[in-house]
Amino acid sequence: MAASLGFRGAASGLRYWSGRRRPVGSLAAVCSRSMASKTPVGFIGLGNMGNPMAKNLIKHGYPLILYDVFPDVCKEFKEAGEQVASSPADVAEKADRIITMLPSSMNSIEVYSGANGILKKVKKGSLLIDSSTIDPSVSKELAKEVEKMGAVFMDAPVSGGAARSGNLTFMVGGVENEFAAAQELLGCMGSNVLYCGAVGSGQSAKICNNMLLAISMIGTAEAMNLGIRSGLDPKLLAKILNMSSGRCWSSDTYNPVPGVMDGVPSSNNYQxxxxxxxxxxxxxxxxxxxxxxxxxxxLGSVAHQIYRMMCSKGYSKKDFSSVFQYLREEETF
Amino acid sequence: MAASLGFRGAASGLRYWSGRRRPVGSLAAVCSRSMASKTPVGFIGLGNMGNPMAKNLIKHGYPLILYDVFPDVCKEFKEAGEQVASSPADVAEKADRIITMLPSSMNSIEVYSGANGILKKVKKGSLLIDSSTIDPSVSKELAKEVEKMGAVFMDAPVSGGAARSGNLTFMVGGVENEFAAAQELLGCMGSNVLYCGAVGSGQSAKICNNMLLAISMIGTAEAMNLGIRSGLDPKLLAKILNMSSGRCWSSDTYNPVPGVMDGVPSSNNYQxxxxxxxxxxxxxxxxxxxxxxxxxxxLGSVAHQIYRMMCSKGYSKKDFSSVFQYLREEETF
Amino acid sequence: MAASLGFRGAASGLRYWSGRRRPVGSLAAVCSRSMASKTPVGFIGLGNMGNPMAKNLIKHGYPLILYDVFPDVCKEFKEAGEQVASSPADVAEKADRIITMLPSSMNSIEVYSGANGILKKVKKGSLLIDSSTIDPSVSKELAKEVEKMGAVFMDAPVSGGAARSGNLTFMVGGVENEFAAAQELLGCMGSNVLYCGAVGSGQSAKICNNMLLAISMIGTAEAMNLGIRSGLDPKLLAKILNMSSGRCWSSDTYNPVPGVMDGVPSSNNYQxxxxxxxxxxxxxxxxxxxxxxxxxxxLGSVAHQIYRMMCSKGYSKKDFSSVFQYLREEETF
Amino acid sequence: MAASLGFRGAASGLRYWSGRRRPVGSLAAVCSRSMASKTPVGFIGLGNMGNPMAKNLIKHGYPLILYDVFPDVCKEFKEAGEQVASSPADVAEKADRIITMLPSSMNSIEVYSGANGILKKVKKGSLLIDSSTIDPSVSKELAKEVEKMGAVFMDAPVSGGAARSGNLTFMVGGVENEFAAAQELLGCMGSNVLYCGAVGSGQSAKICNNMLLAISMIGTAEAMNLGIRSGLDPKLLAKILNMSSGRCWSSDTYNPVPGVMDGVPSSNNYQxxxxxxxxxxxxxxxxxxxxxxxxxxxLGSVAHQIYRMMCSKGYSKKDFSSVFQYLREEETF
Incomplete structure (x- = not known):
C-alpha cells in the first residue's frame, strides 16, 4: 500500500494534462519509468470492452487481479499467469488500484456495494476507477460511499475507437489532484485521457458526446440518402459535405454509406x-x-427513439451507422 | 461575343478542378493572366449576398453590367463607374456571361422567363450562372429553356462563409465541360468551387449540406446545453467534443455557445x-x-420545424446558431 | 342544359345544410323527389374510391357518362348499360355535372387542362366537382380556369369511412350558393357533406383532419404499446383511455391493437x-x-416521416393503424 | 380498527364496479347508507389538488385527520373542526384509512418511509391510498414495504377534470378484492373510479392517458393553426374535425383555440x-x-420536449392547451 501510494505520488509529478493528444513517445517513457514499482491492478468486468483493456494493461507491465461474474472469461488470463479473485471484495483486498468495466448502473452498484462488493474490503487510499457508462447520479452516489471508506472514486467512461488497439478516449471525473494517478493507468489503454471535472462529469461528457454523435450520424445518413435519391454520386456528396459546413466525424471519419470509405463498418456490412x-x-x-x-x-429524443426502433427491427447487433440502411432499405413483403 | 467565347476557350485551358481548396496564390495568378481579355459580366440581384459578390468580381478586374429591381442598390455601383442596365433582358443584350443571385424560385423564374427576362435577349453561347438557392426542379426547368436558346445554364448556389471576404463555397451543377468557364468567375468570389454533376445537382448538394448543418447545429446546441446544465464547463466540453466523435463544424468552427469561441456570431449576440x-x-x-x-x-423535419418556430419567436434575423439561446433561455413572465 | 340548370335551381331550394348528419330518411326523400328530372352525370376516375362512388350514384337513379384512362375499368359499367366516353372532353360535352376522383394533383391538372381535358368542351354553367385529394393551391388554379369558361368548380375531397357503403364524409370548398347543387350529388355517396368555405378549403379541411388523425393514431399506438409493455391489459387500457382525456377516434372507433375491437382493420391483419x-x-x-x-x-412532420418509413418497410398496403404493429414488432434476424 | 374493517367489509358488498360512470344518485345512496359507521380518514398533502379532495370527503361525512408539511394550509381545516396531526406517523396512529396526495416520487417516499413516516406507526389492516402521480416502480416499492407491515397499499392517481367539483377520474392499482374499499372513499372525490390491475397499474394507466392527451392536444393545436393559416374559420374547422376522424377530447371538449368553445381555459387566457x-x-x-x-x-418524446421548452418560455403556469398560443404567436423583437 505504501509502495502504491508512493508510486502514485511519483505519478502525480507528471504535468497536469488535459484535452490534448499525448505524444505516444512520452507515454512509453512514463510507462517504462514506472515499470520497476508496478504493483498489481484489480480489473473487474472482462466483457467485449474490458477484455482488450485488461490486455493492454498487461502489455504495459501491470500484473492484474481479475474478476468477472462469468468465471469462464477469466480462464484465458489465468492460463497466461494472471491472478483470478473470487469476488470484487477479494480483488479489493489484493489491489489498491481497481478498474471496473460493467454493462449497467445496476451492475456497478452490485460490484461496489453488493454483499461481496469492493466496499466490503477496500483499503484506505485505494483508487477505484469505474469505466462503465452509467447514470452520473449513480457515479456520484458510489463516490460518496467510497469516500466514507477513505478511498478515491473516479468515473472514466470510454468513448469511440477500438479497445484492442488502445485507441480509446477516457473522459474522467473526480478530484483533480488524483487525475494524474488515474491517467497513468488509463493512458495505457487509451490515446486520449480527458479531465472533465468533479465526479460524474466524465459520464456527463460522454453522454453529451454520444448524443451529439447519434444526432450527427442520423443527420449524415438522412443527408446522404436524400442526396443519393436526388441523383448525386455518394462519394462526391461525401467529399462536398466534408469541405463544407455539414462536415462532421460521421461524414468524414465514419461515413455510413457503403462504398464511400474503406475500413469502416458501413463497408463491412455494418459488422x-x-x-x-x-x-x-x-x-x-x-x-x-x-x-x-x-x-x-x-433531436436527442428523436434520435433515441430511432435507435430504440432499430433495436426491435433486427439492427441491435449492427454498428450504429446502419441507421443509413434502416432509413434506406425498401423491403418488398 | 467571339472575344468572349475565345476567352472562355482560354479559360477552359485551366486544369479541371473540383473538390480541393484552391491555393490563394494560384487564384491570383489565373486572374491576372486573364486580365487583358476581360469582357463585361452581367450581375443581377444585388442584395446582402449579391452586393459583396459583385464587388469581388470588380476587384478581380471584371467590368459589370448590373441590374436589381430596387434601383437604389445600383447607385453605389453606378457612382463607382459600373454600367447599370434597365432590365434583365438589357443585361443579356450587353453581356454573354451573367450571374444571378435572387431570393426565391419565383424571382429566378421572373428574371429568366419574365416579360423583360434574360431569355428575351440572351445571345447564343452565353453562360448563365444562377447562384440563387432554389428548388432543383426549377433549376432544371430554367436549364431547358436556356438550352432552347442555344445558351448554357448552370446552378451554383453558395454555402457558408462570408460573402465579403470571398470565403464562399459554390456548389455547381451543369454540363461538365463548361465547368471551367463557370469556375473562372466563381473562383473570384469563393474559395471553393465544387462540381456536383448535372444541372440541379448544385442545388441538391447545397440542400443536403444545409440540412446536415442545421441538424448538427441543433445537436451541438442541445449537447452543450445538456452538459452545461449537468455542471460541465462550456469551453472544456467543447474541447472534449472536438477531440471525440461528436466533433462537427458547428462544434469546432462555429460553436453556438457565447464565450466558447471568438469571432463567431455566438460571441457577438448572434449578429x-x-x-x-x-x-x-x-x-x-x-x-x-x-x-x-x-x-x-x-431529424431534418424536426430541425425544419424548430427553425420555423424560431422565426415566429423573434429569432428571424439572428444567426442560426442562436438555436442555443432559443433552447436555453428562461424567461420569466 | 336548360333542364339541368332548372334541376339545379330546384335542388337549391333545399335548406342550406352543413355540419350535421343528414337523416337517411330525408336523403331518400330528396333523391326520389328529383328522380324525374335526373340528367346524366359525368364521372371521371373509377379506381378504388371512384368505382363504388359511381355505383352509389347509379343506385340513386343517376345515369352516368364514364371515363377512365384504363378502359378496362369501364367495362363493368358499360355492361350494366352506362355510357362510356372517349376522353374527359367527351364527358364535358355530354354532361353538365361532372365528378372527378383522381390520385394526384398532376392527374387533376391533366384531366381538366390537358389536350383532351374537360376545359376543351365544358359547357357554360356546368358544375365540376373534384373529389381528388390534392394541393389546395392546385384546386384554386383549376377553379380560376373553370371560372373563365363560365362554369363552376368545387373541391370536395373525401374523408374516412368506406366508399362502398356510402359512409363517406365530403369536405366541400367553393361558392356557397352552389353548395346545395353539389350536395345533391355528394349526398348520394356520403353520409356527411360539409361546407368548408371558398375553393380550396375542402382540401385544407381534409388535410388538417388527416394530419390530426395520423398524429392521434400514432399517439394511440404508442400509448397502448407503452401500457401493454408496462403490464396493462389492452382492452382495459382502451376502456380507460376512452373514458378519459386521451379519448380519440383512433382509440374508441378504430383501435389499432388487434383484439381490442371487432370489425376494424387491426382485427383483420390490417387489411x-x-x-x-x-x-x-x-x-x-x-x-x-x-x-x-x-x-x-x-408532430405532423414526425408523423409524416413515420408513415414515410413504414412505406419502405412493407407496410404500404396495410391500413394506417398498422403503425401499432410497426412500433411493436420485434423481428429476429 | 375492527369497526373500520367491518365497515370495509360492508363496503365490499357493493357490486364490483369498474369503467362505468357511476350515477350520482346511487353514489349519494351509498354514502348516506354508510354514514353511521364513518370512522376518521387520514389525509396527507393539502395542496392544489389535495385541498378540494379533502373537502369533498368532509362533505360526504368523513371526519379527517390531516397533515401537511406546511402547517398553514391545515389552519382552515382546524378552524372548521377537523383534527390536525403532527406527522404522517401521527396520522397513521389515528386513522386506518389514509389518502396521500403529494407532488413527487421523493415526497411519497418521505411520507411513507421517512423518519416520521406512515410506516413507523401504521396499523395492521390499514388501507393506504396514494393519489400522487409518481413513477410506477416507486409505487411498487412502497407497496412491498406496506405489505410487510400487514397493511394494504393502492396507487390511485387522478386524471383530468376539476378537483373542486368532484369531477375527477381515479385510476386504481392494487389487490382487486380491496378495490371496493378504496372506491368507497375515492367515489366521494371523483365521478369515475377505474380498476386498472396490480399495484402500479394506476400510475401506468394515467401515464399512458396523459401521454396520449399531450399528443392529441398538440396535434389539435397544429391542425387548427394550419387550418386557420390556410384560411379556414376556426369554429367551422373544429366542427368538421369533431364530425370526422380527427375528433378527440382536445378538439371536442377542451379546444385550445380561443373563442371556439366557452368555459375552457383557451377562452380564459389559458388560466x-x-x-x-x-x-x-x-x-x-x-x-x-x-x-x-x-x-x-x-411522438410522446417530441411532445415531452415541446412542453419542456414551453416551461422555459413563460408558459409554465398556463393551461397545457396554451401550446396553441406557443405555436402560433408571432412576437416582434
Whole structure:
C-alpha cells in the first residue's frame, strides 16, 4: 500500500494534462519509468470492452487481479499467469488500484456495494476507477460511499475507437489532484485521457458526446440518402459535405454509406464498431439526464427513439451507422 | 461575343478542378493572366449576398453590367463607374456571361422567363450562372429553356462563409465541360468551387449540406446545453467534443455557445452570419425534395420545424446558431 | 342544359345544410323527389374510391357518362348499360355535372387542362366537382380556369369511412350558393357533406383532419404499446383511455391493437381500411401547406416521416393503424 | 380498527364496479347508507389538488385527520373542526384509512418511509391510498414495504377534470378484492373510479392517458393553426374535425383555440386547468417508463420536449392547451 501510494505520488509529478493528444513517445517513457514499482491492478468486468483493456494493461507491465461474474472469461488470463479473485471484495483486498468495466448502473452498484462488493474490503487510499457508462447520479452516489471508506472514486467512461488497439478516449471525473494517478493507468489503454471535472462529469461528457454523435450520424445518413435519391454520386456528396459546413466525424471519419470509405463498418456490412443497442442505451442515459435537469433535447429524443426502433427491427447487433440502411432499405413483403 | 467565347476557350485551358481548396496564390495568378481579355459580366440581384459578390468580381478586374429591381442598390455601383442596365433582358443584350443571385424560385423564374427576362435577349453561347438557392426542379426547368436558346445554364448556389471576404463555397451543377468557364468567375468570389454533376445537382448538394448543418447545429446546441446544465464547463466540453466523435463544424468552427469561441456570431449576440429565416427556407427546400423523392428525413423535419418556430419567436434575423439561446433561455413572465 | 340548370335551381331550394348528419330518411326523400328530372352525370376516375362512388350514384337513379384512362375499368359499367366516353372532353360535352376522383394533383391538372381535358368542351354553367385529394393551391388554379369558361368548380375531397357503403364524409370548398347543387350529388355517396368555405378549403379541411388523425393514431399506438409493455391489459387500457382525456377516434372507433375491437382493420391483419401510402401522401400535402404558410407542425412532420418509413418497410398496403404493429414488432434476424 | 374493517367489509358488498360512470344518485345512496359507521380518514398533502379532495370527503361525512408539511394550509381545516396531526406517523396512529396526495416520487417516499413516516406507526389492516402521480416502480416499492407491515397499499392517481367539483377520474392499482374499499372513499372525490390491475397499474394507466392527451392536444393545436393559416374559420374547422376522424377530447371538449368553445381555459387566457409544468412532469414519467420498458415513443418524446421548452418560455403556469398560443404567436423583437 505504501509502495502504491508512493508510486502514485511519483505519478502525480507528471504535468497536469488535459484535452490534448499525448505524444505516444512520452507515454512509453512514463510507462517504462514506472515499470520497476508496478504493483498489481484489480480489473473487474472482462466483457467485449474490458477484455482488450485488461490486455493492454498487461502489455504495459501491470500484473492484474481479475474478476468477472462469468468465471469462464477469466480462464484465458489465468492460463497466461494472471491472478483470478473470487469476488470484487477479494480483488479489493489484493489491489489498491481497481478498474471496473460493467454493462449497467445496476451492475456497478452490485460490484461496489453488493454483499461481496469492493466496499466490503477496500483499503484506505485505494483508487477505484469505474469505466462503465452509467447514470452520473449513480457515479456520484458510489463516490460518496467510497469516500466514507477513505478511498478515491473516479468515473472514466470510454468513448469511440477500438479497445484492442488502445485507441480509446477516457473522459474522467473526480478530484483533480488524483487525475494524474488515474491517467497513468488509463493512458495505457487509451490515446486520449480527458479531465472533465468533479465526479460524474466524465459520464456527463460522454453522454453529451454520444448524443451529439447519434444526432450527427442520423443527420449524415438522412443527408446522404436524400442526396443519393436526388441523383448525386455518394462519394462526391461525401467529399462536398466534408469541405463544407455539414462536415462532421460521421461524414468524414465514419461515413455510413457503403462504398464511400474503406475500413469502416458501413463497408463491412455494418459488422463491428459500436452497436445500435449500446447507442440506444447511451441515449436513454441522455434522456434521463435531460429529464432530471429539465433540458429540452428535441433531436436527442428523436434520435433515441430511432435507435430504440432499430433495436426491435433486427439492427441491435449492427454498428450504429446502419441507421443509413434502416432509413434506406425498401423491403418488398 | 467571339472575344468572349475565345476567352472562355482560354479559360477552359485551366486544369479541371473540383473538390480541393484552391491555393490563394494560384487564384491570383489565373486572374491576372486573364486580365487583358476581360469582357463585361452581367450581375443581377444585388442584395446582402449579391452586393459583396459583385464587388469581388470588380476587384478581380471584371467590368459589370448590373441590374436589381430596387434601383437604389445600383447607385453605389453606378457612382463607382459600373454600367447599370434597365432590365434583365438589357443585361443579356450587353453581356454573354451573367450571374444571378435572387431570393426565391419565383424571382429566378421572373428574371429568366419574365416579360423583360434574360431569355428575351440572351445571345447564343452565353453562360448563365444562377447562384440563387432554389428548388432543383426549377433549376432544371430554367436549364431547358436556356438550352432552347442555344445558351448554357448552370446552378451554383453558395454555402457558408462570408460573402465579403470571398470565403464562399459554390456548389455547381451543369454540363461538365463548361465547368471551367463557370469556375473562372466563381473562383473570384469563393474559395471553393465544387462540381456536383448535372444541372440541379448544385442545388441538391447545397440542400443536403444545409440540412446536415442545421441538424448538427441543433445537436451541438442541445449537447452543450445538456452538459452545461449537468455542471460541465462550456469551453472544456467543447474541447472534449472536438477531440471525440461528436466533433462537427458547428462544434469546432462555429460553436453556438457565447464565450466558447471568438469571432463567431455566438460571441457577438448572434449578429451577422447566416440568418434563421434563411435556414428555415433551405430546410423547406429539403422538405420538398424529401417529399418528392419519398425520402424519410426524421431529424431534418424536426430541425425544419424548430427553425420555423424560431422565426415566429423573434429569432428571424439572428444567426442560426442562436438555436442555443432559443433552447436555453428562461424567461420569466 | 336548360333542364339541368332548372334541376339545379330546384335542388337549391333545399335548406342550406352543413355540419350535421343528414337523416337517411330525408336523403331518400330528396333523391326520389328529383328522380324525374335526373340528367346524366359525368364521372371521371373509377379506381378504388371512384368505382363504388359511381355505383352509389347509379343506385340513386343517376345515369352516368364514364371515363377512365384504363378502359378496362369501364367495362363493368358499360355492361350494366352506362355510357362510356372517349376522353374527359367527351364527358364535358355530354354532361353538365361532372365528378372527378383522381390520385394526384398532376392527374387533376391533366384531366381538366390537358389536350383532351374537360376545359376543351365544358359547357357554360356546368358544375365540376373534384373529389381528388390534392394541393389546395392546385384546386384554386383549376377553379380560376373553370371560372373563365363560365362554369363552376368545387373541391370536395373525401374523408374516412368506406366508399362502398356510402359512409363517406365530403369536405366541400367553393361558392356557397352552389353548395346545395353539389350536395345533391355528394349526398348520394356520403353520409356527411360539409361546407368548408371558398375553393380550396375542402382540401385544407381534409388535410388538417388527416394530419390530426395520423398524429392521434400514432399517439394511440404508442400509448397502448407503452401500457401493454408496462403490464396493462389492452382492452382495459382502451376502456380507460376512452373514458378519459386521451379519448380519440383512433382509440374508441378504430383501435389499432388487434383484439381490442371487432370489425376494424387491426382485427383483420390490417387489411382494408385506409392504406399507409395514402396517409403518407396526405401528410406530404400537409407538409407542403405548412411550409408555404410557414406554420410549425412538429408532430405532423414526425408523423409524416413515420408513415414515410413504414412505406419502405412493407407496410404500404396495410391500413394506417398498422403503425401499432410497426412500433411493436420485434423481428429476429 | 375492527369497526373500520367491518365497515370495509360492508363496503365490499357493493357490486364490483369498474369503467362505468357511476350515477350520482346511487353514489349519494351509498354514502348516506354508510354514514353511521364513518370512522376518521387520514389525509396527507393539502395542496392544489389535495385541498378540494379533502373537502369533498368532509362533505360526504368523513371526519379527517390531516397533515401537511406546511402547517398553514391545515389552519382552515382546524378552524372548521377537523383534527390536525403532527406527522404522517401521527396520522397513521389515528386513522386506518389514509389518502396521500403529494407532488413527487421523493415526497411519497418521505411520507411513507421517512423518519416520521406512515410506516413507523401504521396499523395492521390499514388501507393506504396514494393519489400522487409518481413513477410506477416507486409505487411498487412502497407497496412491498406496506405489505410487510400487514397493511394494504393502492396507487390511485387522478386524471383530468376539476378537483373542486368532484369531477375527477381515479385510476386504481392494487389487490382487486380491496378495490371496493378504496372506491368507497375515492367515489366521494371523483365521478369515475377505474380498476386498472396490480399495484402500479394506476400510475401506468394515467401515464399512458396523459401521454396520449399531450399528443392529441398538440396535434389539435397544429391542425387548427394550419387550418386557420390556410384560411379556414376556426369554429367551422373544429366542427368538421369533431364530425370526422380527427375528433378527440382536445378538439371536442377542451379546444385550445380561443373563442371556439366557452368555459375552457383557451377562452380564459389559458388560466386554470392543467398546468404546462404538470404535463411536462407526466411526460417525463412516460419517458422514464418507455426507456425502462424499451418502448419506442416518437411522438410522446417530441411532445415531452415541446412542453419542456414551453416551461422555459413563460408558459409554465398556463393551461397545457396554451401550446396553441406557443405555436402560433408571432412576437416582434
Amino acid at each position: 463491428g464498431g459500436f452497436g445500435t443497442t449500446l447507442m440506444a442505451k447511451d441515449l436513454g442515459l441522455a434522456q434521463d439526464s435531460a429529464t432530471s435537469t429539465k433540458t429540452p433535447i428535441l | 451577422g452570419g447566416f440568418g434563421t429565416t434563411l435556414m428555415a427556407k433551405d430546410l423547406g427546400l429539403a422538405q420538398d425534395s424529401a417529399t418528392s423523392t419519398k425520402t424519410p428525413i426524421l | 382494408g381500411g385506409f392504406g399507409t401510402t395514402l396517409m403518407a401522401k396526405d401528410l406530404g400535402l400537409a407538409q407542403d401547406s405548412a411550409t408555404s404558410t410557414k406554420t410549425p407542425i412538429l | 386554470g386547468g392543467f398546468g404546462t409544468t404538470l404535463m411536462a412532469k407526466d411526460l417525463g414519467l412516460a419517458q422514464d417508463s418507455a426507456t425502462s420498458t424499451k418502448t419506442p415513443i416518437l
